[in-house]
Amino acid sequence: MTKKSYEVRQSEKISHDIEGYLKEQEHKSFLRFITCGSVDDGKSTLIGRLLYDSKLIFEDQLAALENDSKKVGTQGGDIDFALLVDGLAAEREQGITIDVAYRFFSTDKRKFIVADTPGHEQYTRNMATGASYADVAVILIDARKGILTQTRRHSYIVDLLGIRHAVVAINKMDLVDYSEDIFNSIEKDYRKFAENLNFSSITCVPMSALKGDNIMESSTSMNWYHGPSLMSLLEEMDVAENKAEQPFSMPVQWVNRPDLDFRGFSGTVASGTIRAGDEIIALPSAKTSKVKSIATYDGNLDFASADQAVTLTLEDEIDISRGDVISEIGHRPEVTDQFQAHVIWMDNSPLLPGRPYLIKTANKTISGKVNELKYKVNVNSLEHEAGKTLELNEVGVCNFSLDDDIVFEAYVKNSALGAFVMIDKISNRTVAAGMIDFGLRRATNIHWQAVDVDKSARATQKHQKPVVLWFTGLSASGKSTIANLVEKKLFLRGNHTYLLDGDNVRHGLNKDLGFVDVDRVENIRRVGEVAKLMVDAGLIVMTAFISPFRAERRMVRDMMGDHEFIEIFVDTPLELCEQRDPKGLYKKARSGEIKNFTGFDSPYEAPEQADIHLFTANMSAEEAADAVVAKIEAQYLA
Amino acid sequence: MTTLTHLQRLEAESIHIIREVAATCDNPVMLYSIGKDSSVMLHLAMKAFYPSKLPFPVMHVDTTWKFREMIAFREKFVAENNLDLIVHINQDGIDMGMGPFSHGSAVHTDVMKTQGLKQALDKYGFDAAFGGARRDEEKSRAKERIFSFRSAQHRWDPKNQRPELWNIYNNRIQKGESMRVFPLSNWTELDIWQYIHLENIPIVPLYFAKKRPVVERDGMLIMVDDDRMPLLDGEVPEMKMVRFRTLGCYPLTGAVESTALTLTDIIQEMLLTKTSERQGRAIDKDAHASMEQKKQEGYF
Structure with a gap:
């Protein structure tokens, strides 16, 4: 058997010529692949089988595996290979894979890292995690079931992430009597579906991971199949990307400055090759210089190519910092603060257009938001669908705008400069993966109109400091009543004021918006923009909006200058609000007549550190208004 | 152009990870267990920042029961490479007379190693700690992220890990929370030995x-x-x-x-x-x- 002779060959080599063996290992080629497909298609079993057959399972592990197989295995006392890779306690209990696991093995010809990824739809994000590192996708299909939604979803996602080589492993052939017809019909279906994808190669292999058919060696049960076994396919596959021949680019990760004499820019080369003496341009500043040296611990290099982590020193003292990109002069990446991108949503809370998120690219983290969800992609039909949000595991195409410029290239052209993740500003969770399609030009065409009479001139004329008094709280908590009293008191003092009231704004400016989360975010964004203009006009602005989400209140705070935003929490217990119920809204919410009512079926996120906290259960509206005026008097009204 | 060997790729990936921490974390530390993986990790860190010295300290959580030769090696290595070394010993454990013979391996390891480590991280307020763990060592490690989030109580929640794509790492944390960072995640035991061999790393x-x-x-x-x-x-x-x-x-x-x-x-x-x-x-x-x-x- 080949298996044994492989092992014997290796042992002999190791025993007699260890130096030669190590040299051989050092220069072995290397492949990263991912296994994906629907739950129960046999992914973990396949990897367990590959590890077992390539002798990567040691005796002590094998003993433990046999023991576990008897205890919790699903193969009736036979070895359950899936137990080898399902490492988390919850996975072993439930018999499913939850998170991506990385496994390592090698054969005569190649070294492999395989990402074993979950099949359940709810864990699609973990599958995308594994796919972002892989060169090849092995997509498993259960021969009894054919192509399922998860097969299409996973194929689409690995394609979107830029994997160009698909191996379609049609598994469990032993359960369909090794039928050639079934194999042919699944292959035909898959190729038809994949016409809309961009794979440069698709290879279909009939196999049984459980029985070992067409895994390491050609199966004797399927003489009608003349193609390679899965392993020989993976060993021979050419996935070279010629990244080193593309134009040079390197995101600057860290500025290396041990003393006044040395100033280096450290980073991992994203594409191309750089030599000492090459001319470069730093972006976004567009300053140019020449490479003086490529400094490493092992001495200066003559050249460095894609994927190498290096430190460049330059001939000229130009200002470069983390977030910048050094590139070849003739092929510079673009600079923009607006772009279109494909997004895979990975969080339980949906994407809210208008809400600011952190955008992290190769070397820069900035605030930005989705201005528009252009469409969602139906992973089954690949058709475009309209939508207002993206839910967990949905894919969409969005227009983004950022608070600052980034240097980028289209993901399909240079994945290192086109990839980003989105991070929720409050929970810090990674909520999405993004791939930039192209920059949007309008960013460069709209400029601020500078005016001669400015905010401080207008404010001085009014003898006050402009500020937004942002009242937040539940419906019927007393926001409008207190804000109204505050405005009266300020007006009588001779201050210049304006009150933006939730209900009033919804009759005009925001009458196109409803009460679902996306609309609530947009409602607050518009009010924030209006308040900002009024502050610019020198006014003291009161706003009375439920504004239930921390993120949007923070967004408005971030729009204003320092000390121009005062958050006032009108803290009234829900029961009290419901008792008051001046507009009868609570009654309607109770009866189900109104949906998405804050405090009931829509959340209210109380401020963690309000600038002014009004406990209205213990004070009258008049007292509350006085408290607000007293608090701002010294700083703003003088 | 020459293509990179497997080890050169692993080296570059690890250096990228180590630099990312230095560039984005406020107060990182590299844990040093004196073992071979730690030696490789330190070697990679020295490469990452050359010609600068390491922009963070190295910390050994000493259980006081390490082999004597390990401690001698540590002292020599640190002196030769101009490293800032912190040695932390759980004083509570010492006061209790803790040891593997008197208290058993589980209690000893928990108090001197696990509790000692948490104590040290809290004491110095480190927001990121490098560890030399590899994914090929053990099944639950195979599932762990390179940047692995820990709650303010230092807990790992395996069912709720952040997606980690490409080489873009999310290290955002709230005050008190921290990151464990594993630059050797994708190395195998053979890779480690082979690298020690090629680079002449002292062990x-x-x-x-x-x-x-x-x-x-x-x-x-x-x-x-x-x-x-x-x-x-x-x-x-x-x-x-x-x-x-x-x-x-x-x-x-x-x-x-x-x-x-x-x-x-x-x-x-x-x-x-x-x-x-x-x-x-x-x-x-x-x-x-x-x-x-x-x-x-x-x-x-």
Whole structure:
């Protein structure tokens, strides 16, 4: 058997010529692949089988595996290979894979890292995690079931992430009597579906991971199949990307400055090759210089190519910092603060257009938001669908705008400069993966109109400091009543004021918006923009909006200058609000007549550190208004 | 253009990870266990920042039961490479007279290692700690992210890990929370040895075979490293040619009989041996999914 002779060959080599063996290992080629497909298609079993057959399972592990197989295995006392890779306690209990696991093995010809990824739809994000590192996708299909939604979803996602080589492993052939017809019909279906994808190669292999058919060696049960076994396919596959021949680019990760004499820019080369003496341009500043040296611990290099982590020193003292990109002069990446991108949503809370998120690219983290969800992609039909949000595991195409410029290239052209993740500003969770399609030009065409009479001139004329008094709280908590009293008191003092009231704004400016989360975010964004203009006009602005989400209140705070935003929490217990119920809204919410009512079926996120906290259960509206005026008097009204 | 070898790729990936932490974390630390993986990790860190010195300290959580040769090696290595070393010892444990013989391996490891580590992280307010763990070591490690989030209580939640795509790492945390960062995640044991060989990285002599005084206990060969080790009735230390595949507290680390005197001997022996690496450590045998549980509780 080949298996044994492989092992014997290796042992002999190791025993007699260890130096030669190590040299051989050092220069072995290397492949990263991912296994994906629907739950129960046999992914973990396949990897367990590959590890077992390539002798990567040691005796002590094998003993433990046999023991576990008897205890919790699903193969009736036979070895359950899936137990080898399902490492988390919850996975072993439930018999499913939850998170991506990385496994390592090698054969005569190649070294492999395989990402074993979950099949359940709810864990699609973990599958995308594994796919972002892989060169090849092995997509498993259960021969009894054919192509399922998860097969299409996973194929689409690995394609979107830029994997160009698909191996379609049609598994469990032993359960369909090794039928050639079934194999042919699944292959035909898959190729038809994949016409809309961009794979440069698709290879279909009939196999049984459980029985070992067409895994390491050609199966004797399927003489009608003349193609390679899965392993020989993976060993021979050419996935070279010629990244080193593309134009040079390197995101600057860290500025290396041990003393006044040395100033280096450290980073991992994203594409191309750089030599000492090459001319470069730093972006976004567009300053140019020449490479003086490529400094490493092992001495200066003559050249460095894609994927190498290096430190460049330059001939000229130009200002470069983390977030910048050094590139070849003739092929510079673009600079923009607006772009279109494909997004895979990975969080339980949906994407809210208008809400600011952190955008992290190769070397820069900035605030930005989705201005528009252009469409969602139906992973089954690949058709475009309209939508207002993206839910967990949905894919969409969005227009983004950022608070600052980034240097980028289209993901399909240079994945290192086109990839980003989105991070929720409050929970810090990674909520999405993004791939930039192209920059949007309008960013460069709209400029601020500078005016001669400015905010401080207008404010001085009014003898006050402009500020937004942002009242937040539940419906019927007393926001409008207190804000109204505050405005009266300020007006009588001779201050210049304006009150933006939730209900009033919804009759005009925001009458196109409803009460679902996306609309609530947009409602607050518009009010924030209006308040900002009024502050610019020198006014003291009161706003009375439920504004239930921390993120949007923070967004408005971030729009204003320092000390121009005062958050006032009108803290009234829900029961009290419901008792008051001046507009009868609570009654309607109770009866189900109104949906998405804050405090009931829509959340209210109380401020963690309000600038002014009004406990209205213990004070009258008049007292509350006085408290607000007293608090701002010294700083703003003088 | 030459294509990078497998090891060159791993090296570049690790350097990228180490630099990312230095560039984006406020107060990182590199944990140093004195073992071979730690030595490789430190070597990579020195490469990452050359010609600067390491922009963060190195910390050893000392249980006071390490092999004497480990401590001697540590002192020499730190001096030669101009590193800022923090040694932390859990004083509460010392006050309790903690030790593997008096309290058993589980309690000793928990107090001196796990609690000691948490204590040190809290004391210095580190927001990121590098560890030398590899994904090929153990099943729950195979599932762990490179940037692995820990709650303010230092807990790992395996069911709720952040997606981690490309080489873009989300290290955002709230005050009190922290990151464990594993730059060697994608290295295998063979890769580590091969890299030590190619780069001439110094390692503790205990990895090489030598005549050492050992007793056999519960199927493990335990080296009598100092006189704190109580000998049982009938136990007489024997001089045997042994070496260690992993290093830790001497009473908990089993030796293997070996004649491997050089690095290539070690590699050869490792490749021909059919026992996986962690079998030499008593701690993993305790319970099922034991490593996952320990990690959830804050063990590295």
